[in-house]
Amino acid sequence: MTRLTRAFGRPLALLILLFASLWILGLIAAPQVIMIEQSLWRMERPEGSAEISVRIDGLYNQLDVLALDRSAVEAEADASIRAQKLDTSDVALAALEAEIAGLEATESTPVKVYTLANFAQMGSAHFAIFLKTIVASLAVTAIALAVCYPIAFAVAKLETPQRAGMIMLALVIPYAINELLRIFAWQMILNYNGPVNALLGLFGVEPIPFLESGTGVFVAMVYAYILFMVFPLYNVLETLDSNQIEAARDLGASSWRIHTRVVIPHARPGIAVGCIMTFMLSAGSYAVPYIMTRGTAAPWFTQLIYNRFFEATNWNVGAAYALSLLVICTLFIFVMMRLLKVSLKDIAK
Amino acid sequence: MTGQTTGMEIELRRSEVRFGSFQAVQPTDLRIAPGEFFSILGPSGCGKTTLLRLLSGFLDPTAGDVLIGGKSMVGTGPSDRPTALIFQNLALFPLMSVLENVAFGLEMRGWSKVRRRARAMELLETVALTEQAGKLPAQLSGGQKQRVAIARALAVEPAVLLLDEPLSALDLKLRQHMRAELKQIQARTGITFVYITHDQGEALTMSDRIAVMNHGRIVQIGTPDEVYDHPDAAFSATFVGEMNVFDGKVAAGADGFARIDTRLGQFRATNPKRLADGATTLMFVRPERMRLLDAAGVAENRLAAVVQRRDLEGAYSTLTLQAQDQVLTVHLQHLGGADQLAGGGDAGF
Amino acid sequence: MSHTGMGSNLVLRIYMALFFAYMFLPLGVMLVAGFSDYSPPSITVWRGGTLRWFSELWADERMWSGLTNSLIIAVAVILLSLPMGLSGALLLSKLGGRAGGVLYAVMVSPLLTPGLIIGISTVIFWRHLGAAAGLVTAILAQSAFIASYAMLMFMARLQRLDNTLQEAALDLGATQAQAFRRITLPFLRPTVVTATVIAFLQSFENYNTTIFSIGGQHTLVTEIGARMRFGMSPMINAIGILFILVTLIGAVIWGVLRQRERKLEDLR
Numbered sequence A: 001m002t003r004l005t006r007a008f009g010r011p012l013a014l015l016i017l018l019f020a021s022l023w024i025l026g027l028i029a030a031p032q033v034i035m036i037e038q039s040l041w042r043m044e045r046p047e048g049s050a051e052i053s054v055r056i057d058g059l060y061n062q063l064d065v066l067a068l069d070r071s072a073v074e075a076e077a078d079a080s081i082r083a084q085k086l087d088t089s090d091v092a093l094a095a096l097e098a099e100i101a102g103l104e105a106t107e108s109t110p111v112k113v114y115t116l117a118n119f120a121q122m123g124s125a126h127f128a129i130f131l132k133t134i135v136a137s138l139a140v141t142a143i144a145l146a147v148c149y150p151i152a153f154a155v156a157k158l159e160t161p162q163r164a165g166m167i168m169l170a171l172v173i174p175y176a177i178n179e180l181l182r183i184f185a186w187q188m189i190l191n192y193n194g195p196v197n198a199l200l201g202l203f204g205v206e207p208i209p210f211l212e213s214g215t216g217v218f219v220a221m222v223y224a225y226i227l228f229m230v231f232p233l234y235n236v237l238e239t240l241d242s243n244q245i246e247a248a249r250d251l252g253a254s255s256w257r258i259h260t261r262v263v264i265p266h267a268r269p270g271i272a273v274g275c276i277m278t279f280m281l282s283a284g285s286y287a288v289p290y291i292m293t294r295g296t297a298a299p300w301f302t303q304l305i306y307n308r309f310f311e312a313t314n315w316n317v318g319a320a321y322a323l324s325l326l327v328i329c330t331l332f333i334f335v336m337m338r339l340l341k342v343s344l345k346d347i348a349k
Numbered sequence B: 001m002t003g004q005t006t007g008m009e010i011e012l013r014r015s016e017v018r019f020g021s022f023q024a025v026q027p028t029d030l031r032i033a034p035g036e037f038f039s040i041l042g043p044s045g046c047g048k049t050t051l052l053r054l055l056s057g058f059l060d061p062t063a064g065d066v067l068i069g070g071k072s073m074v075g076t077g078p079s080d081r082p083t084a085l086i087f088q089n090l091a092l093f094p095l096m097s098v099l100e101n102v103a104f105g106l107e108m109r110g111w112s113k114v115r116r117r118a119r120a121m122e123l124l125e126t127v128a129l130t131e132q133a134g135k136l137p138a139q140l141s142g143g144q145k146q147r148v149a150i151a152r153a154l155a156v157e158p159a160v161l162l163l164d165e166p167l168s169a170l171d172l173k174l175r176q177h178m179r180a181e182l183k184q185i186q187a188r189t190g191i192t193f194v195y196i197t198h199d200q201g202e203a204l205t206m207s208d209r210i211a212v213m214n215h216g217r218i219v220q221i222g223t224p225d226e227v228y229d230h231p232d233a234a235f236s237a238t239f240v241g242e243m244n245v246f247d248g249k250v251a252a253g254a255d256g257f258a259r260i261d262t263r264l265g266q267f268r269a270t271n272p273k274r275l276a277d278g279a280t281t282l283m284f285v286r287p288e289r290m291r292l293l294d295a296a297g298v299a300e301n302r303l304a305a306v307v308q309r310r311d312l313e314g315a316y317s318t319l320t321l322q323a324q325d326q327v328l329t330v331h332l333q334h335l336g337g338a339d340q341l342a343g344g345g346d347a348g349f
Numbered sequence C: 001m002s003h004t005g006m007g008s009n010l011v012l013r014i015y016m017a018l019f020f021a022y023m024f025l026p027l028g029v030m031l032v033a034g035f036s037d038y039s040p041p042s043i044t045v046w047r048g049g050t051l052r053w054f055s056e057l058w059a060d061e062r063m064w065s066g067l068t069n070s071l072i073i074a075v076a077v078i079l080l081s082l083p084m085g086l087s088g089a090l091l092l093s094k095l096g097g098r099a100g101g102v103l104y105a106v107m108v109s110p111l112l113t114p115g116l117i118i119g120i121s122t123v124i125f126w127r128h129l130g131a132a133a134g135l136v137t138a139i140l141a142q143s144a145f146i147a148s149y150a151m152l153m154f155m156a157r158l159q160r161l162d163n164t165l166q167e168a169a170l171d172l173g174a175t176q177a178q179a180f181r182r183i184t185l186p187f188l189r190p191t192v193v194t195a196t197v198i199a200f201l202q203s204f205e206n207y208n209t210t211i212f213s214i215g216g217q218h219t220l221v222t223e224i225g226a227r228m229r230f231g232m233s234p235m236i237n238a239i240g241i242l243f244i245l246v247t248l249i250g251a252v253i254w255g256v257l258r259q260r261e262r263k264l265e266d267l268r
């Protein structure tokens, strides 16, 4: 704080602190905390509600007995005694009814209870989708890495700098159009009546239901997020001194060894960033499965989250689902950082 | 040294390199003897590195042939040639320790971990770096990095060591020290050294023979003495050491000597090219070959000039003289006492 | 590079060509389908060209209101995320060590968080405070991660700021605020322009965070998403073509402006 005022003067320092804390506390930290909190409670019938209902039953029995007594009293001959007895039994009846009403009210008013039940709510069907989403996102990440590494290497190390710049610029063009529209184009291409199936038809192949089988989701997802793999890889490979590669070759390394011993170790930060971004975007993708399956199926966990919030409107369970996704993504980041021995500073460039 | 490493002969036969329409190396014939310390000296951009890449196998000649040890190397990659290259920027692998760097070539040749470690330690011992074995290249000083690069190249027991301006990044003291060390290693191993430099001092002190190169062409080959004392091309004359140049005409040539008419008078000089009478020519005189004479005396090869300034360089002083419209340089051994010269005088040689 | 071998180079080139085909195929498809007089959109059936889908698009009320909302949100996001990102970057520039590291991690975390989670958490948080989801929550959710982009851009620029300039200004009697206004801000100006453009695009094009945070409202992009679910109108391809056009025009303007700026800098 003193460093800040010394550098910028008090008014400016205060302004900086104000905006920074609005962002960090108001827009990042508080919403996350509240979401986590929301996932940890639900409204329940109060504790011991079973005993209460037993007691209520008991009280109803007493009530019946009292009512019976009262009807017996009505047979009493002496009018004054009868009136007196009826009064006392009426008072007793009223007290009993009041007690029952009170107990019934407590029994039916839910209370906020902290529990992990929201997570348990997932059940085996939803948990299967959760796992499937993770595995599929890992696969998308692996495919994107395999597809992009040769491209990034070829552009960064085999092209002249000017040509490399132009190629990378050209790659951005498809990304200037909205994500939804790009995915939609794939939807048209892989449609049951689409051009791919038409082409296959020429060779006598039966139409393949790409969209319905989930293949479409895969193709479109690799496509949608591939740039987040290419660019980090390219950026890091561009900084690799070509002499490193030549020195390794001069010392007898095969192409394979050059990559495993020299190029890939150098590319670690780029690989980490690319994989983290691709995995996060895939696992958190709502648009791709939504458009490619046209909302008919729910193969992706994000769609379940959407449904919890906006269709089933169970926000506690929804928050629990969202948190599960967040935990997986965070876990993936730590695993990648550990595996590739990179720090957060290396990652956000 | 364990394995038998003896130098191999190198031969270029009409080898040339073209990049598109640009001729980087003109057709060149060259023969380097086994075990020779051979330097290639030339200004930046003259094609030295290209020539070296031709020998190391990163380039194939556009035309002609490259032979090492009597075998044609065209089509043989760098990893399969009996050469090792020390890069201009050393190209040490930054993510590997010093030991791993030195052992890399052996690892590529399938040596076991124990054997290659032992061998690498041996090599590190010869360059006095055992203490630094576990460090990363970035943690070493310039001279230490240099020695790691040498050890790494020697590890693969090459018959030819190719060095691309390896000392250019070092300061003067260290450079002189490393010259001696390189010379020693060469003598001890008997490997053929092809040493590239744009520093004439380096070439003159270390080499058995020097090739002077300009615009992709070797203009002179000879021992350091020959190149310095009998340059047979204007370029090698002016590039190697300082020179005073006079243009004139051959007046009377006979048996290796000639009288040459210049604007500053008539001089007697050697005529190595046996130019005929009347030919226009350039006459070169080394600054240290000129002396100051008494203005009144009479002698052969004498001219009149005025001393403009004197700069003390240490062991000698440099005089700048004005002779009519020409500026001349004279080196004078420094014997102490600055009053040898005042304003004017004559010079002769 | 002769010894990478002509063969493997050829393989790489073919691979690269295939990769580019993969990248550009959807664009071609969109161009064809947008002008095709056939619905549902298809590129195998061609019944002649038409501009019908463009005129339908022009008459579409919800698309227009979506566009208005998109623009409102984008402007608000720019006004909010740039000062926040700049403040974050300035704070980090004066904060070293552990605290700086933690703060940095928090500031980049929105980029590593799935967008829908940012959207959801914002909505939950504001419902706790009694506010329903709508344009405001969408603005706040988007700003949370767009400010991270701005922060990274400002930080990169600040690292190239020569500190002695500021010291010289202070030495000549400027207050810190004056030095900031006269030295630091002008130095950051190109980044402000770039960050504005990036923030606008990120906001305008966003789907994932917005659909989870906007409640009953809609933007142009969420409306497009809704149309894709209910019936496939070739109108969507018409929008795609418009997007391509706008992008191209934008790129040209951007290029021209950059060139002008460079010329100006050369003159100085």
Ligand SMILES: Nc1ncnc2c1ncn2[C@@H]1O[C@H](COP(=O)(O)OP(=O)(O)O)[C@@H](O)[C@H]1O
Residues within 6 Å of the ligand: B019, B022, B024, B042, B043, B044, B045, B046, B047, B048, B049, B050, B051
């Ligand atoms: N791969 C290449 N493509 C085109 N021109 C090159 C290439 N490599 C070197 N050159 C050109 O060849 C000439 C000689 O370069 P080089 O051998 O590196 O010179 P130096 O003597 O300084 O080592 C230079 O003009 C350089 O620009």
Ligand SMILES: [Mg+2]
Residues within 6 Å of the ligand: B048, B049, B088, B164
């Ligand atoms: Mg060179």
